[in-house]
Amino acid sequence: MSETPVEDTKDLTAELLPELPRDQGDAELAEYGEEAAPPPKPVEALSQEKSQQLWAGEAAPADAGQVMPLSDWMAGVPNNVSLTDMSIPGTHESCSLHDTWSFGYATCQRWNLAQQLNAGVRFVDIRCRVVGSGTGRSFAVHHGDVYQKMMFGDALGQCVAFMAAHPGETILLRLSQTKSNASEADFRWVFENNYAAWRPWLHIATSIPTLGQVRGKIVVMTRDPYIGGLNLGSSTLFDTQDVWDRPTVAYKKQLVHNHLVKAVNAGTSRSKIFMNYASANSGPQYGITPWGYARDVNPYALSEVNRLYASGRRLGVVAMDFIDHHSAISAAIVKMNRTGRYPIALDMSGTELTSGPYNGGSGQSFNLVPQNDGSYGIRSKYFNSVLGITSDGAVSVRPYTGGQDQSFNVVNQTDGSVGIRNKYYDRVLTISNTGALTAEPYTGHTGQSFTLAPQADGSTGIRSKYLWSGS
Numbered sequence: 032m033s034e035t036p037v038e039d040t041k042d043l044t045a046e047l048l049p050e051l052p053r054d055q056g057d058a059e060l061a062e063y064g065e066e067a068a069p070p071p072k073p074v075e076a077l078s079q080e081k082s083q084q085l086w087a088g089e090a091a092p093a094d095a096g097q098v099m100p101l102s103d104w105m106a107g108v109p110n111n112v113s114l115t116d117m118s119i120p121g122t123h124e125s126c127s128l129h130d131t132w133s134f135g136y137a138t139c140q141r142w143n144l145a146q147q148l149n150a151g152v153r154f155v156d157i158r159c160r161v162v163g164s165g166t167g168r169s170f171a172v173h174h175g176d177v178y179q180k181m182m183f184g185d186a187l188g189q190c191v192a193f194m195a196a197h198p199g200e201t202i203l204l205r206l207s208q209t210k211s212n213a214s215e216a217d218f219r220w221v222f223e224n225n226y227a228a229w230r231p232w233l234h235i236a237t238s239i240p241t242l243g244q245v246r247g248k249i250v251v252m253t254r255d256p257y258i259g260g261l262n263l264g265s266s267t268l269f270d271t272q273d274v275w276d277r278p279t280v281a282y283k284k285q286l287v288h289n290h291l292v293k294a295v296n297a298g299t300s301r302s303k304i305f306m307n308y309a310s311a312n313s314g315p316q317y318g319i320t321p322w323g324y325a326r327d328v329n330p331y332a333l334s335e336v337n338r339l340y341a342s343g344r345r346l347g348v349v350a351m352d353f354i355d356h357h358s359a360i361s362a363a364i365v366k367m368n369r370t371g372r373y374p375i376a377l378d379m380s381g382t383e384l385t386s387g388p389y390n391g392g393s394g395q396s397f398n399l400v401p402q403n404d405g406s407y408g409i410r411s412k413y414f415n416s417v418l419g420i421t422s423d424g425a426v427s428v429r430p431y432t433g434g435q436d437q438s439f440n441v442v443n444q445t446d447g448s449v450g451i452r453n454k455y456y457d458r459v460l461t462i463s464n465t466g467a468l469t470a471e472p473y474t475g476h477t478g479q480s481f482t483l484a485p486q487a488d489g490s491t492g493i494r495s496k497y498l499w500s501g502s
Contacts, residue, residue, distance in 0.1 A: 063162050063171045066184035100484055101151035101361060106199025107370040109501060110243025114250070115301045117242070118367035119203065120360065121154025121350035122147055123310035124321075126186055127174035135320040136312060137177035139352040144189040147354065151361035153202055154348045155190070158209040159183050161221055168221045173210050184226065187249070191232050194247050196447035201234075201245040203348065205263065207255040215256035222258055235260045239268060239304060263306075270294075270347075271306040277313045283324060284331045291335055294347045305347025321352045329357040336363045343369040372501035374482070374494040375466055379411045384418060384428050386466040388500040389492060396490035399441065399483070406438035406454040412490040420453040420460065420470040441483070448480035448496040462495050 108117065124139035125147060131137065140147070144155065159170035160178075170183035183206075190202050208218055234240065234248040239261065251260030263269055272290035274283065287309050294305040309328045313319040329351055336346065344367050354361065373388040380394035389395060393413040400408040408431065409418040419427035419436040427436060435455040442450040450473065451460040458470040461478045473479065477497040484492040 062178050063169075063182065066169060066182035067188045101365060102149045103197050103199055103482075104151055104365045104368070105153065105201060105242060105246070106197070106374070106499075107372050108242055108368050109371045110241060110246075112242050112369065113301070114203070114239050114242065114245075115304050115347075116345050116369075118344070118346040118364045119153045119348045120151050120354070120364045121156070121203070121348045122152050122354050123156050123308055123350045123352050124158065124174050125152075125155040126157055126172045126179050126181060127177075129177060129179050131177050134315060135322060136315055137174045139174065139310065139321045140355070141353060142355045144186060145193060148190070148193040148197075148200075148202070150354070150358055151365050152354065153200065154205070154350055155186075155202060156205045156207075156350060157183065157186050158207050160209055161211040161213040161218065166224070168217075169225050170221060176210060184229070187226070187229050187232070190249055191229070194232070194249070198247045201242065201248055201250055203250045203252060205252045205254075206258075206260075207253065215258065218256050219258040237262065261304075268303060269306055270303045271308075273306065273308040275308065275311045277317050277319075278311050280319070280324060280327050283309070283311050283328050287328060287332050288335055291332075291339060291346060291349075295339055295344050297345070301345060305345070306350070307347060308350045310350060310352040325351065325353040325356065329353065329360060333357055333360040333363055336360060336367075340367065342367065372499055374496075375462065375498040375500060376495070377468070377493040379414060379416050379418065379428055381414060381416065382428055384426055384468055386462060386468055386495075389494055391486065391492070395492050396486060396488060397493055399491055402433075402438060404438060404454065407441055408437055409439055409451070409493075412488065418460075420456060420458045422456045422458075424456075424458050424470045426460070426468050426470050444475075444480060446480060446496065448482055450479050451481060451493070462498060464498060466498070 122140055125144060127137060127139040128141065128143065129138070142150065147155070158173055160173045161168055162171045163169055172179040172181050172183060172186060190204070194200055194202065213221070232249055233251055234245045235251045240250070252263050253260050254263035257264060261268055270293070272286050274286050278286070287307060290305065290307040294307070309332050310321060311324040312321050332349065332351070340363070346364060346367055349364055351360065375386050376389040376395045378385045378387055378394040379397070394411070396412040398410045398412050400410055402408055410416070410431065415430050416428045417431045417437050418439070419429065419434070421427055421436045431437065436453065438454040440452045440454050442452055444450055452458070452473065453470070457472050459473045459479050461469050461471045463469070463478055480496040482494050482496050484494055486492050
């Protein structure tokens with residue numbers, strides 16, 4: 032486009048830096064470190080504690096009123112829903128956190144991949160430069176000239192670690208080449224040979240799948256060059272708005288609006304994934320950085336998503352820069368999706384502990400209260416009832432007495448779940464595939480794996496990790 036930015040958003044660094052430095056050549060190759068080793072087999076799920084550490088001091092987003100927290104929102108979408116029928120938060124230049132010398136024109140995000148994924152992002156955009164020579168070639172992550180201090184294998188590692196801890200999710204990955212001129216054949220060779228060990232985690236197919244077909248997988252999407260997977264250059268598979276080069280802020284807002292409305296109005300004709308990029312960059316000669324666009328376009332996009340809200344409406348992928356600054360947009364987009372698949376949750380509405388599909392009701396709201404012996408009491412938030420497991424293995428519900436039967440250790444497990452174990456008796460809370468609750472010795476089977484979900488009222492939902500209602 033030839034339009035120039037509106038005056039009130041002009042960035043004065045354009046007057047200080049007439050032009051970005053060009054390709055720095057092979058001298059830069061010394062920067063590139065060794066990639067993290069790929070997993071020889073599917074990695075173990077992260078513990079809950081480790082998952083929280085990935086936020087590096089940032090608080091994970093709250094449930095935002097969703098039935099599932101944003102870290103697991105896809106788990107609540109039925110298996111038979113096609114990716115064409117979904118509304119998916121995404122990020123543009125997902126790994127571009129480092130600016131180095133470009134005065135803000137190379138930075139597009141402040142959250143790393145793990146933080147983005149925990150905040151609900153499920154489309155990521157990774158641009159790679161071919162570095163090295165011969166069979167030692169690999170992909171270094173770049174935004175233009177600027178190396179982003181990570182290799183492609185490191186980015187894959189963050190994605191795989193997330194999915195190992197959240198097996199109900201999928202990640203759409205756009206992979207493209209930047210700052211190298213490898214042929215399609217050479218780029219494909221690097222991908223297929225140097226990243227072959229990651230193949231079990233990748234879904235590489237030419238047709239759009241249902242969510243159930245790709246849970247726990249990275250859906251590969253390529254175009255520049257096309258090396259397999261979903262072809263982003265196909266007008267049969269995708270309807271894309273990606274005007275990024277020097278639009279005015281007002282015009283970019285209009286483009287985002289038009290594509291949101293187009294996606295909604297497509298109705299039942301949903302054979303394509305709509306791709307709507309809220310991102311843009313003018314370069315220093317025109318004076319608007321990616322942040323200069325995001326600070327105005329992102330809140331506008333949020334207001335439009337909220338205005339268009341109706342459960343089950345499809346927006347497609349909405350990809351943004353600086354998603355941390357307006358992170359509420361993730362929850363707003365996610366809320367559009369049709370749900371119908373719910374984890375089985377504990378319910379303590381009176382004198383009996385039962386289970387049923389998670390609904391966020393008062394009976395499914397618990398407080399985990401630290402006790403003097405280092406254990407936790409598991410108490411209903413709204414009823415005068417406390418969970419107990421007796422020495423003979425019976426599950427009890429009664430008012431709090433402080434007895435040993437009401438003392439529990441909440442133990443992190445390798446699949447990312449927690450076990451709920453009585454501190455004094457050899458008994459663990461266990462749920463069967465029919466929803467029956469018992470207390471049994473620990474064996475490590477799926478019925479003894481639970482997740483603790485923060486809820487909007489400050490309580491915690493206790494949900495089976497593996498047992499669900501709905502398809």
